[in-house]
Amino acid sequence: MLxxxxxxxxxxxxxxxxxxxxxxxxxxxxTMADFETALGNFNPVNILKERxxxxxxxxxxxxxxxxxxITENLDSTMLRRTVTQNENKINELKAKLYxxxxxxxxxxxxxxxxxxxxxxxxxxxxxxxxx
Numbered sequence: 001m002l003x004x005x006x007x008x009x010x011x012x013x014x015x016x017x018x019x020x021x022x023x024x025x026x027x028x029x030x031t032m033a034d035f036e037t038a039l040g041n042f043n044p045v046n047i048l049k050e051r052x053x054x055x056x057x058x059x060x061x062x063x064x065x066x067x068x069x070i071t072e073n074l075d076s077t078m079l080r081r082t083v084t085q086n087e088n089k090i091n092e093l094k095a096k097l098y099x100x101x102x103x104x105x106x107x108x109x110x111x112x113x114x115x116x117x118x119x120x121x122x123x124x125x126x127x128x129x130x131x
Contacts, residue, residue, distance in 0.1 A: 001075055008071045015064045019057060029053070 022029050032053060 001071075001078060005071050005075050008068050012064055012068045015061065019061060022053075022057060 022032060
């Protein structure tokens with residue numbers, strides 16, 4: 001996917017450079033618009049006029065930029081999916097590690113430890129009144 005993304009990005013950059021060349025340099029624009037005349041096929045009906053040239057240039061731009069948008073979104077979706085899968089794996093490994101520590105470590109308390117239990121005196125009964 002990364003190779004396709006790079007190829008499409010290069011095509012978009014080349015297209016943008018050519019479009020800027022055609023838009024900013026009138027001599028190049030006129031030469032490209034009269035390309036059929038230069039080939040010797042001089043027919044007034046078939047000559048690609050400047051308006052038609054810009055219309056074709058715009059349609060090519062729509063297609064190239066649409067392709068670029070699609071590849072960027074696909075790449076972003078695939079990256080997000082990969083990150084989510086990796087996060088799920090990390091969470092599973094953390095859960096297994098925690099479960100393993102609970103089973104093997106006797107130093108971890110399994111019931112609440114009361115501070116007065118070490119002194120040997122009984123704990124006072126719980127009261128519901130607030131003092």
